[in-house]
Amino acid sequence: MATLTINGERYELDVPDNMPLLWVIRDVVGLKGTKFGCGMSQCGACTVHLNGTAIRSCVTPVSAASGEITTIEAMADDPVGSKVQQAWLDLGVAQCGYCQGGQIMNATALLKRTPNPETGEIVDAMAGNLCRCGTYNRILAAIERASGKEGEA
Amino acid sequence: MSADDNLMIANVSRRRFLMGLAGGSALVLAARWDVALAGNEKAQFGAGAMPGGWVDDPNVFIHIDADGLVTIVNNRSEMGQGIRTSLVMVGADELGADWDQVRVEQAEGDHDKYGNQNTDGSRSMRHWYQPMRRAAAAARQMLEQAAANEWGVPVSEVQAGVHTIVHTPSGKELGFGELAAKARELDVPGRNALVLKRDDELRFVGKETGLINGELKSAYPKAIDGEDIVTGKAVYGADVPFEDLLYAVIARPPVYGATVGDFDDTEALKVPGVEKVLKVEGTGQPAGFSPLGGIAVVASNTWAAMEGRKALKIDWNLEPAGDNASYTSATYRESLEKAAQQPGKVVRQHGDLDTALENADKRVSATYYMPHMAQATMEPPVATVRIKDGKAEVWAPVQNPQATRDTVAGRLGLDAETVTVHVTLLGGGFGRKSKPDFAIEAASIAEAFKGRPVRLQWSREDDIHHAYYHAVSVDYLEAGLDNNGQATGWLHRTLSPSIGSLFAPDPKHKGEFELGMGFNTMPFSVPALRLENPHAPAHVRIGWFRSVYNLPHAWAIQSFAHEMAVAAGKDHRDYVLDLLGPDREIHNLTVGDGWNYGEDPDLYPIDIGRMRNVIERVTKEADWGKSTGKNRGLGLAFHHSFVSYTAIVFDVEVDDQGELTIHRADIAFDCGPQANPERIRSQLEGAIVMGIGIALQSEVTFEDGVAQQGNFDKYLIPRMPDAPKTLRVHLVDNPDEAMGGVGEPGLPPVAPALCNAIYAATGKRIRRLPVGDQLKA
Numbered sequence: 001m002a003t004l005t006i007n008g009e010r011y012e013l014d015v016p017d018n019m020p021l022l023w024v025i026r027d028v029v030g031l032k033g034t035k036f037g038c039g040m041s042q043c044g045a046c047t048v049h050l051n052g053t054a055i056r057s058c059v060t061p062v063s064a065a066s067g068e069i070t071t072i073e074a075m076a077d078d079p080v081g082s083k084v085q086q087a088w089l090d091l092g093v094a095q096c097g098y099c100q101g102g103q104i105m106n107a108t109a110l111l112k113r114t115p116n117p118e119t120g121e122i123v124d125a126m127a128g129n130l131c132r133c134g135t136y137n138r139i140l141a142a143i144e145r146a147s148g149k150e151g152e153a
Numbered sequence: 154m155s156a157d158d159n160l161m162i163a164n165v166s167r168r169r170f171l172m173g174l175a176g177g178s179a180l181v182l183a184a185r186w187d188v189a190l191a192g193n194e195k196a197q198f199g200a201g202a203m204p205g206g207w208v209d210d211p212n213v214f215i216h217i218d219a220d221g222l223v224t225i226v227n228n229r230s231e232m233g234q235g236i237r238t239s240l241v242m243v244g245a246d247e248l249g250a251d252w253d254q255v256r257v258e259q260a261e262g263d264h265d266k267y268g269n270q271n272t273d274g275s276r277s278m279r280h281w282y283q284p285m286r287r288a289a290a291a292a293r294q295m296l297e298q299a300a301a302n303e304w305g306v307p308v309s310e311v312q313a314g315v316h317t318i319v320h321t322p323s324g325k326e327l328g329f330g331e332l333a334a335k336a337r338e339l340d341v342p343g344r345n346a347l348v349l350k351r352d353d354e355l356r357f358v359g360k361e362t363g364l365i366n367g368e369l370k371s372a373y374p375k376a377i378d379g380e381d382i383v384t385g386k387a388v389y390g391a392d393v394p395f396e397d398l399l400y401a402v403i404a405r406p407p408v409y410g411a412t413v414g415d416f417d418d419t420e421a422l423k424v425p426g427v428e429k430v431l432k433v434e435g436t437g438q439p440a441g442f443s444p445l446g447g448i449a450v451v452a453s454n455t456w457a458a459m460e461g462r463k464a465l466k467i468d469w470n471l472e473p474a475g476d477n478a479s480y481t482s483a484t485y486r487e488s489l490e491k492a493a494q495q496p497g498k499v500v501r502q503h504g505d506l507d508t509a510l511e512n513a514d515k516r517v518s519a520t521y522y523m524p525h526m527a528q529a530t531m532e533p534p535v536a537t538v539r540i541k542d543g544k545a546e547v548w549a550p551v552q553n554p555q556a557t558r559d560t561v562a563g564r565l566g567l568d569a570e571t572v573t574v575h576v577t578l579l580g581g582g583f584g585r586k587s588k589p590d591f592a593i594e595a596a597s598i599a600e601a602f603k604g605r606p607v608r609l610q611w612s613r614e615d616d617i618h619h620a621y622y623h624a625v626s627v628d629y630l631e632a633g634l635d636n637n638g639q640a641t642g643w644l645h646r647t648l649s650p651s652i653g654s655l656f657a658p659d660p661k662h663k664g665e666f667e668l669g670m671g672f673n674t675m676p677f678s679v680p681a682l683r684l685e686n687p688h689a690p691a692h693v694r695i696g697w698f699r700s701v702y703n704l705p706h707a708w709a710i711q712s713f714a715h716e717m718a719v720a721a722g723k724d725h726r727d728y729v730l731d732l733l734g735p736d737r738e739i740h741n742l743t744v745g746d747g748w749n750y751g752e753d754p755d756l757y758p759i760d761i762g763r764m765r766n767v768i769e770r771v772t773k774e775a776d777w778g779k780s781t782g783k784n785r786g787l788g789l790a791f792h793h794s795f796v797s798y799t800a801i802v803f804d805v806e807v808d809d810q811g812e813l814t815i816h817r818a819d820i821a822f823d824c825g826p827q828a829n830p831e832r833i834r835s836q837l838e839g840a841i842v843m844g845i846g847i848a849l850q851s852e853v854t855f856e857d858g859v860a861q862q863g864n865f866d867k868y869l870i871p872r873m874p875d876a877p878k879t880l881r882v883h884l885v886d887n888p889d890e891a892m893g894g895v896g897e898p899g900l901p902p903v904a905p906a907l908c909n910a911i912y913a914a915t916g917k918r919i920r921r922l923p924v925g926d927q928l929k930a
Contacts, residue, residue, distance in 0.1 A: 016425060019456050027400065027454035032392035033385020035580070036455070037531050038613045042865035045531060072385030085383040090372070091364045092831060095839055096233030097382035098389055098531040098580025126873045130865060132531045132581045133233045134842025135835070136876035141367060 002062045006031065007074040017063035021055075022046045024062045025071060033072035033101045037130065044129030047102035047109075048072075054109035072101035080146075081108045087146040095133035103129045107143045116147055198753040200280035203271065205264025205555060209284035211292040211341060213266060215244065216258075221316060221330030223250045225289075228260040229281065230272035230552050231378070232582030233839070234896045235832035238377045239278060240285055243828055246357040247289035247350055249313035250329070252374045262547075262554025262574030272552040273587045273697065274750065275795035275894025278828050282892055290347045292336075299335035300327050315356075352888070359888070363831040366881045378578065389580045390535040390550035395606045398537070401598045402458045402610055403433055404465055405447040405619050408858035409693045410438045410474035413467060416448055420464035426457025430465070433597050437473060440694055441656050442560050444594045445619060451598060455610050474858060480692035482524070482854040486627065489648045489689055490520055493629035497646055497687025498662055501673040501745040504681030509642030513633025517720045521628045521709040522921040523904075524852040527620035527862075528698050529870060532580020533613055534591035538599040539606040544571045545599070548606075549592045550579035557589035561596045584697030588621050614863035621696025622853060624649040627689075628709030632679075638721025640732060643679040647672050649705060650691035661688040663702065669748035671706035671794055671901065674741060676759055677714070678734025684745075692858065700900040703794040704847065707901035708908075708922065711790035715909045716918065725789055725909065726772050736762035750796050756891040757796045763823050764793060767800040767885060771821035774883050775802035784808060785816075786913025790906035795894030797824040798885075801841070801902045803877075803910035811929035813911070815845065818877040820899060825890035834882045837899040841880055844903020846871040849924045869923075 004011045006029060015024055025034050025048070034057055037045030041056040048057045049070040057065075075081030084107050087093075094100045103126070110117060110125045117125070122143050131139070200207040208214075216224040225244045231237040237257050245255045260267045268284065293313050300318035301308040304325060311318055317326045352359065362371050381387040406412060418430035428451050435446020450461035471478045510516060536549035538561070545565055551557045554574045562569040579586055595609035611619075626649040633642035651667060653660040663672070663686050673684055698704070718728035738758035741749040749757060768791050772778075777787060784806050791800035804817040818841045827833055850869035854861045862868035908919040911928065919927060 019454075023454055023456035026391075027456070030394065031385075032388070032394070035389070035532070036391065036610070037533075038865050039459075040613075040864055040866065043531065043613075076384050088383045089376070089379050091369060092376060092379070092835060094233075094376070094379060094382045095235070095835055096231075096531070096579060096581045097378065097387055098578075100382050101385045104383060123873050128872075130531065130870060130872060132529060132583070132843070132870060134839035134871065134876070136842060136871070136873040137367075137838055137880045138364060138835070140873065140876075141364065145369075 004062070004065060004069060005067070006069045007071060015062055018061045020058050021048070021060040021062050021065045021069070022057040025057060031071050031073055035098055035101060037099065042130070043099070044106060045099050045102040047105040047129065049105060049109055052109065052112060054106045072105055075104060075108060078108065080111050084108050084111065084143070084146045087142040091138050091142045091145065093135050093138040093142050095135055099129065099131045103131065103139055107139070107146070111143070111147055116149065119144070199751060200269065200284070202751055203269035203280065205267070205269040207280060207284045208266070208268035209287040211288045211295070214285065214288040215248065215292045217329050217333040219330050219333060221254055221328050223248065223255045223329065224258050225255060226258045226260050226267070228267035228270050229277040230270070230554065230576050230579055230582065232272065232552065232579035232586065234277065234836060235376065235829065236272070236277045239829035239832050240281055241377060242357045242374055243282055244285045244289040246355050247286045248293050249315060251316040254316055257377050259576055262558040262576065264555040270554050271556065271587070272582065273584065275897045279796070279892040279894055282828055286349055287344060287347055290349050291341050294342050294347065295336040295339045296329060296332045298339055299332045303327065303332070303335060359827055359830065361830045365834065367879070387578055389532050389578045390548070391608065391610060393537060393548045393577060395537070397605050399428065399451050399602055399605055399607045400453065400455045400458045400610060401449050401451045401595070401607055402462050402612065403447045403449045403594060404462050404467055405445045405615065406435070406469050407618070408469070408471055408474045409440070409445070409477045411478070412446060412470045412473050413448060414470040415468045417466040418448070420466070421450055421461040424457055424461040424464055426453040427461035428452055429601065430461070431598065431601055433594060439655050439657060442556065442588050442590050442593065444590055444597060449598045451602070451607065458610070459612065477692045478858045480855050480858045482625070485625065485692070486522060489627035492687045492689070493520060493627050493646050493648055495687060497685040500668055500684050500686050502683040504642070506642045506644060506681040506683040509681035510631065510633040510644070513641055514636040515634040515720055516631065517634065517717050518629070518631040519713055519716055519920055521712055523626045523705045523708055524854065524922060525625045525693070526623040526698060526847065526851045527617045527853050527868060528583040528585035529616060529868060530579070530581030530583055530585050533611040533616045534586065535608065535610050536592040536595040537606050537608040538592065538595040539604070540565065540596070540599045541604050543567070544573070545596060546573045546575065547592050547596070548575045548577055549589070550577050550586055551589050551592060552579065552582045552587040553589060557592045560589050560593050564593045564596055565600065583699040584701070585621065587697055613865065617853060617863050617868050618860045620853070621655070621694045623698035623704065624652070624695045624702065626705035628705055630709060630713040632713070632717050634717065634721055638723055638728070640677070640679045640717060642681040643677065644683050645672070645675070645710070646685045646687055647706065647709070648687050648689040649702065650689050650695045652695050652697065654691035654695055659691050661690050662686050665746070666748045667702045669741070669746040669750070670702040671710065671792060672702070673745045674759060674793065675710055676739065676761060676764055676793060677732045693855065699843070700794060700897040703792060703897070703901040704904070707790065707792040708904045711792065711902060711905035712908055712920070715912065724778070726768065726777055729789070730765060730768060733761050733765060736765060750894070752796055759793055763798045763887070764791060767791060767798045767821040767823050770883055770885060771800040771802050771819050774821065774881065775804065775817070775819040777802065784914055786910050788906045788908065788910025788913055790902035790909060792898070792901040794898045794901055796891070797822065797893030797895065797898040799898050799902050801906040803907045805907065805910040805914050807911060807914045807928055813849070813928060815877040817879040817881070819881045819883065821883040821885060822899065823885035823887050824893035824895050824898070826888045826892050827884060830884055833884060833895050836895050837882045838880055840899025841903055842871050842876050844900050845875055845907060848904035848907040848922060849875070852923050
């Protein structure tokens, strides 16, 4: 039995302790914005926030997820998250969009930690999030836009 | 709202009635050829030659309800190219719709109704731009006629504004919603009566908007799925909600062609949540789109299914795999390189090559290698199937919904009409999801759970271990140069397993469409030339990967042209412009290509002038010839593919430790008319980044038939630090040409341009991809 708080809602769930948070969120709770990409913390599509920190839900056992879990579905209500989402829309970042929830979650966590990151800090922080469509230059520009730094791409 | 409120804009009840009686397609087809059509719609070429052809009936594509909400049907799969926005934008523009009152409806797989839906070959906009314009123009004219009738004025006095029809003399207006009911009573105008908007009347089509080379110029019409994507609401293959869903994974044979021997599911069935273990039959070689077979584990959630699979004990029978079970990449590469030294099947030749080479002042030769690659879409293959009451429903991210429908029906022994394919968003396609094998697998499992939906999920390891791989390739080139460095002879041998091996006994030679991807269509003007295609057998499933055989052909030819320039002591750009010869149009049949991407060669010749133009443009934009300093250099490559023209320049630096920095990439692109320049830019930006991975990182190797990479720890694809620091797209405005492809043609020149830049920076020639750690050696 696991007790989780996801986007402010409390869930009592009958799931094994070692079940990865990703599958609990997707298959048990039914929130589908968090994506499966690799299952081994290589791609970042499954990124959620645990107490405000970006984590990979695909390798986080549900038993280790004590605290406030936030998913992409709640980002519109988050002042930083919504700014990041708007920057994504303004710059037409997404192509297929599959990875972008994870990208936004990671970018939002970065900007909460470091509101005005240098370009190099953004690149380092985002290096764990894969995008097969290759939208990195726009992701970078969107993060700079969201941070208030209208940047060169 | 009742069904009646959701009015079709026009009522061609006669035709619909007839279609109902006659079963559809024959009559629709008969109605399709009654007017002079745009050249790429003739029956034998382009959209007209595709299965299902094209449809421009407004009843199929455009609905307007009484509130004025316009629904435009998108019949192509959305996989990141932006077609749900761009094609709908084309229709909305011609119709005169307010973008905020437009929604998109995704067509089910049904090419008799919607025309061809195979989202592949960079065809969506080039085949559907005109039909969508006509469908929307017909709808607009019906609204105009309805308004004229309402006001009792000649139709010449009315015209569409934005979401309204205006009586020009009086200024009276009626909204689309107010007119929809009346408009639907009218006959659809014949094609001869359609008047498409002039370019200066268009609000969206061809307009440069959005982010242009790092600068936000202006907002562009809101992307259809943009908001859903950034809020996590967009529905991909694994996101369709069901009440009573079962989750499945399959353990597949590790070697292509192997089968299940004995298996023990005792431990698997003990895993909490696992409900059933069952065998999925494969169909052997060639696999086509059919499942590879294996053991499926069905559970109450994805993770339980995966845990159950880990607990399976399976003895694989390698015998049916034959020599696939000894397929080892290093050995195979050696065998191809050896074969490349021997003559092969001649596919194009002119002049006396042997004499030209013998008499050459200088001879240059090189062998290039490109490995297997997996498409590795971020969304792994996934499909949900429910079989109920003799009907099957499929929810899946598929590029080819009609093939999905047909093959699922075939597997289940159903008529295609009883199979419904709902196309979700695709989390990337790149050719992988042209093959509906995963939907057939899901259908096979769902047969054991009649009435319940079953979702088959592929893991990343499944995806990379069992891909339809990009063909491994060896290309050998040899050229003779005269004492001016001018090419007198050109020999090219290309060796790759063929996609043909997927569907029929291995042809061991490339097929026409494979050779036509930049091999026999090579544009250089050389007095003596011979192009050969020796044997290369397939040992794994070979399939389409974005740009397909253009990748190895462009990689080899564009690298080699640079080697020739170096040998001649000439500037690379000047040398290749000279090698291209005079501006001219090359007809595909004159170079031994009967394919031409399916397009009419009169409309789509290989235009050397356009090739030259993108080279000149990109080198100008990239400041070709500038002094770059130590360890830094510029590299150029270009290619014609999918009836479009691309040229790329990279500016790179390689430090003394062999660390590569990509300072800048410039790409010039000519696809003729641009429907949505903003999404063209995004496709080209993405091609640059994906191409960097092809050049530097991505490789699947095999040992004894088993793929050695299974996830992104070993199968490397670009990450943000790998992207160019600056990436600039230069679109060539060429509205008078026939429309070309966009999704794929950006990719082929990336790897050679990057490797040519590495040579310029370091003097080190890369002939084997990926670069990997070759710069560190």
